[in-house]
Amino acid sequence: MKSFLITLLLFVVQFFSAQEELYANGVFNFEENKTQKIFTDQTRVRQQPNVSAQILDSLQSNQQVSIIKKDDTVLQLGQRNSNWYKVSYRKENKTLEGYIWGANLCIGYRNKNGYDFLFGISKTVNKIDKNFNQNYKQNIASVKVVEGNSLIDEVFFETGSGESLSYGTFTIESNHKLQNVDFTLKAIVSGEACGIAGYDQYILFKDKKLISLPQLMNVGDADVYHHSEEFIFPNDKGGIPNAFIFKMEEMEKDENDKEKVKRLSKTYLWNGSSYKLK
Known part of the structure; x- marks a missing residue:
């Protein structure tokens, strides 16, 4: 009888865990009418907000779309959770509509000197x-220049x-x-809870x-605990020419x-085309 009750309890726990609501990552939260x-690349446009729906079109990276509405349906692929969005876009002089998965959209984009980032x-x-000796999942991001x-x-x-992936920003500095550097791009993602790491990526x-x-x-x-990392560039207080300094405090x-x-500092030398640790 005891064994039966334990088995029943495990079944109930698994059932309700399976019914747990799936929430989208905040970086994929896009406003309607924006x-x-x-x-x-090759982002599929579907007739309905699910992966089994008919494919209406395929869009290339940098294609501009307008968000019509956010659907309640959330799809998880790997470590990315996002709602589906109904969008409209122009193609071959026509205005078309369909659903795309929000994680296929840019977290951020900028334009400068004729280039799209x-x-x-x-x-x-x-x-x-x-x-x-454990496996874990890691998201891979990228920045493109088009x-x-x-x-x-x-x-x-x-x-x-x-x-x-609660918050994300993308700026040009x-x-x-x-x-010889034209400008610097900075991509950031961060969590909203204590103990969740955030990542800053500088790109020259x-x-x-x-x-x-x-x-x-x-x-x-x-x-109770913090770990912070930053760069000191030549134009910052304490910066030195032709180098950037890594500072860590824990x-x-x-x-x-x-x-x-605990503090750590190391200097990277910049020769106008690449950097190396001093």
Whole structure:
């Protein structure tokens, strides 16, 4: 009888777990009646908001679309959860409509000097933590530079798990007084809960090329623990010419509420086309 009750309890737990509502990642929350851009090449436009619906069209990266409405249906692929969106777009002098999965849209996009810069997340890959001998899933993001309909360059970088996808921003900054750099792009994703890491990715743009700098990670847990990373560029206070400085600070409180602080600094030299650790 006891064995039967245990089995019944496990079944009930599994049933309600399976019925748990699926929520979309915040970075894929797009406003209705706003313009967006396609990030993933060959994005399928469907008649209805599901993967079994008829395919009406296929859109290329950088195609502009208008968000008509957000559907309640959420699809999960890997570590990406997103609603479906009904969109309209222009193609061959016609206005067309259909549904696309929101994770195929850009998290952010910018235009400067005639180039379009797109930031999005294209896939989830399986990774192995060698320290614990465990498998885990990792999102892979990228930034593309597009001129017209032509992809000029693209760089890839990791963005953590789906828990880190609550917020996302994409900005264009100055050249930070780095030699031969036109300007700097900054892509950010972060979580909304304590203990969830956020990631900052700086990308230099020069001569139609994208150059990724080492990724920065920040995470905190109330006032008990924090780990912060930043770059000091030549135009920042404490910066030096032809280099950028990596700064890390980590604080953790022990059982006696005493703070243990660790700091690290290292310098990367920039020669006008590439960087190396000093």
